[in-house]
Amino acid sequence: MTDIINKLSDRLLFAIPKKGRLHEQSLSLLKGADLNFHRRNRLDIALVQNFPIALVFLPATDIPKYVAEGNIDLGITGQDEVAESGANDKIDEILELGFGKCELQVQVPVVGGATKVEELVGKRIVTSFRSLVGKYFDELDKKYLTEEQKQAGVKTKIKYVSGSVEAACTLGLGDGIVDLVESGKTMKTAGLHPVSTIISSQAILICNKNPSNLSLVSKITSRIKGVIAAQKYVLVNYNIQRIHLEEAIKITPGRRAPAISPLEDNNWVEVQSLVSKCEVAEIMDKLEEIGAKDILIHEIDNCRV
Numbered sequence: 001m002t003d004i005i006n007k008l009s010d011r012l013l014f015a016i017p018k019k020g021r022l023h024e025q026s027l028s029l030l031k032g033a034d035l036n037f038h039r040r041n042r043l044d045i046a047l048v049q050n051f052p053i054a055l056v057f058l059p060a061t062d063i064p065k066y067v068a069e070g071n072i073d074l075g076i077t078g079q080d081e082v083a084e085s086g087a088n089d090k091i092d093e094i095l096e097l098g099f100g101k102c103e104l105q106v107q108v109p110v111v112g113g114a115t116k117v118e119e120l121v122g123k124r125i126v127t128s129f130r131s132l133v134g135k136y137f138d139e140l141d142k143k144y145l146t147e148e149q150k151q152a153g154v155k156t157k158i159k160y161v162s163g164s165v166e167a168a169c170t171l172g173l174g175d176g177i178v179d180l181v182e183s184g185k186t187m188k189t190a191g192l193h194p195v196s197t198i199i200s201s202q203a204i205l206i207c208n209k210n211p212s213n214l215s216l217v218s219k220i221t222s223r224i225k226g227v228i229a230a231q232k233y234v235l236v237n238y239n240i241q242r243i244h245l246e247e248a249i250k251i252t253p254g255r256r257a258p259a260i261s262p263l264e265d266n267n268w269v270e271v272q273s274l275v276s277k278c279e280v281a282e283i284m285d286k287l288e289e290i291g292a293k294d295i296l297i298h299e300i301d302n303c304r305v
């Protein structure tokens, strides 16, 4: 451990979620960006071999605080964690990473629960997002509590639990909860349904406003952008008769323009173009309809676009 600590002083410190929903995908981003490291068993610091960077494995919840205070230069966490930390104006949100997508929702029991979020005003809300939920219900209190209730000191009570928030209504701790929802399976299984959404979130790359090595931050950001772009696009290749080329270009315009190469048979050309992964099936259908042949789709490992 001391040998590693001695090597930290000249390195950019980059925080990675040490467990939970963001851990695995953060590691695959690092791999895609070719940041090589070896993490010793149970050690939360790992030196990157091919850059003057040290990775620090921390809970996603704590990462905004470390980055805001300058103890860490760069970090991956959730937008929800940044909002909850209240550190938004002390950090730069550099890049949305496209994973860890979820919504922070107010949920109530399907049977016998409130039907609208304003019915929860003055009641008990259980959550792990004390600050965001406190602010959210302060606004609702102002709007929906009567003057008599305000004067009597009535307020919505925000109760903190660190996990398994969905159990709170069944166990009688709260009248509603606020927790993250992705597929909705956890919520449904617990007999809950949403009555409002507080924020939408995804994983994000954040940076201190004065990082120790700005050019290295830019380099790492470009590499990560390349990995993300590669996940969004595929390369499509096909042959088409020249007479249909104009229509084909409309279907696959590429980011700038498609690459067009002549074939031995002068009536045909080969076209290569980047297309969005989520549109690929539809694009192949359209190409087939105009007579394209030999349509090939290639995954992209990495790119700069």
Ligand SMILES: Nc1ncnc2c1ncn2[C@@H]1O[C@H](COP(=O)(O)OP(=O)(O)OP(=O)(O)O)[C@@H](O)[C@H]1O
Pocket: 017, 019, 020, 021, 022, 059, 060, 061, 077, 078, 079, 080, 081, 099, 100, 101, 102, 162, 163, 180, 181, 182, 183, 201, 202, 203
């Ligand atoms: N179901 C989900 N789908 C997508 N992203 C999620 C989901 N749940 C959480 N996240 C994202 O992952 C972040 C970390 O949540 P996670 O539940 O994995 O926490 P954790 O670090 O493992 O801590 P704990 O296990 O103590 O709750 C959240 O702040 C959110 O940005």
Ligand SMILES: O=P(O)(O)OC[C@H]1O[C@H](OP(=O)(O)OP(=O)(O)O)[C@H](O)[C@@H]1O
Pocket: 020, 021, 163, 164, 165, 166, 179, 180, 181, 182, 183, 184, 185, 186, 187
């Ligand atoms: O809508 P879903 O796809 O069901 O996901 C929602 C669940 O995911 C998160 O918890 P996680 O499973 O990460 O564990 P935790 O409760 O220990 O935080 C969140 O707190 C919900 O419980």
